[in-house]
Amino acid sequence: MYKLGFIGMGNMASAIQEGFINSGYIKADEICGFDLSEIATEKAKARGVTPLSDGHEVIRNAEIIFMAVKPQVVEKVVAPLKEDLKGKALVSMVLGYDFAKYETMLDPSTRHLTFMPNTPIAVGEGMILLEDQQTLTDDEYDFIKKAFESAGSVEVLPSHLMGVGGALSGCAPAYIYMVIEALADGAVAQGLPRASAYKLASQTVLGSGKMQLASGLHPGILKDNVTSPAGSTIKGVKALEDGGLRAAFINAIEKSMGK
Template sequence: MKKIGFIGMGNMAGAIACGIEKSGFLKAGDMIAFDIMDGQLDKVKELGFSIADSEEDVVQQSEMVFIGVKPQVVEKVLQPLKDLLKEKAIISIVLGYDYAKYNEILDASTRHIFVMPNTPALVLKGMSLLEETHSLTKEEFAFTLDMFASIGEVEIVPSHLMGVAGTVSGCGPAFIYMVIEALADGAVKEGMPRSMAYKLAAQTVLGSGAMQLETNIHPGILKDNVCSPGGSTIRGVEALEKGNIRATFISAISAALHYK
């Protein structure tokens, strides 16, 4: 019996699976995976994961089942598994399928929790949101909490905030990659080699985030501390404000959250 079985091995599920193995929380041999696209399994095959023949095979061989398929196929995938999932526990990262939604489609004996992770889990710097309302046992919840803590930070979030919280941490990496790319482009424009520009920009973002988390100082104060009177940084801040950077990021969160 495997500790975790993965149904669906897309980018997010793959980042989690590889991160869990990298962190040492579970060995590759403790996990089994299945995806209808064989190519999606290459990354975990190389690590030594067991590969299942079907979704049914995953459920039968796993203590807990991880659901990482696309939202539009969740019910199609789970319906044939409904009986097999009785008395089992599932962890789902499928957007839109929270505690209430799973109660509608699963047998009452199936325990479940909705988690919203992000792709930096691959490098053990993830931000995972665990829905506060769930039906896991105390031991299963503790295991789930420890597993996601092994690949980054964890926050337990009330159900009504999962949408906006997931937008910040789930969509946010794409927005920050654009910031890294743009900062690097500015440096390249001024003559810096691109590889150096990416390193400087990425490390600056990483260090700035770590400093805010560790000091808990308001980001506006941290910004002010870098801006000398009449200096270069405040002139750069002015250029960003002229480009409506704050309003644009706020709009990005709202646009992503309310997408239908």
């Protein structure tokens, strides 16, 4: 019996598997899964995950099932598996499918939890949101929560905030990569080699985030601590304000929620 079984092993599921395996909390040979993609299946095999023939086999052979398919196909995938999922534990990361929606899709005996991860879970720096409504047993919930904590940080949110929380932590890595790229481009334009520019920008983003988390200080205070009067930083801050940086990020979160 495998501890975890994945139905769908695309990019996000792969990141979760890598995070669990790299943390040492779950071994690769304790994970099985199924994906229609041969490429995804081969990548899973390469990290030591056992590929199975279909979703039915995954459910039969795993203690906790991860639903990791695209939103547009989830109901088509779940319907033929409803009987198999009776009495089982299901954790789902399918966008838009919260506790209430799964209650209408699953047998009452199926225990379930909706979560929202982000790709940095692959390197142990994930941000994982757990919906506060769930029906896992205490042992199942404790096991899953610790698994996520082994590969990142966990936040429990009420159902009505999962959407905006997911828009922030789930979509923002793409925005931050754009920030890293843009900062590096600016430095390259001034003569810094590309590899060094990416390293400096990425480590600066990582360090700044960790400093805010460790200190608990308002980001504005940390920004002020770096900006000396008439110094180079405040001139750069003004340039960013002139470019509408804050408004752009605020609008990005709004648009990512479909508004």
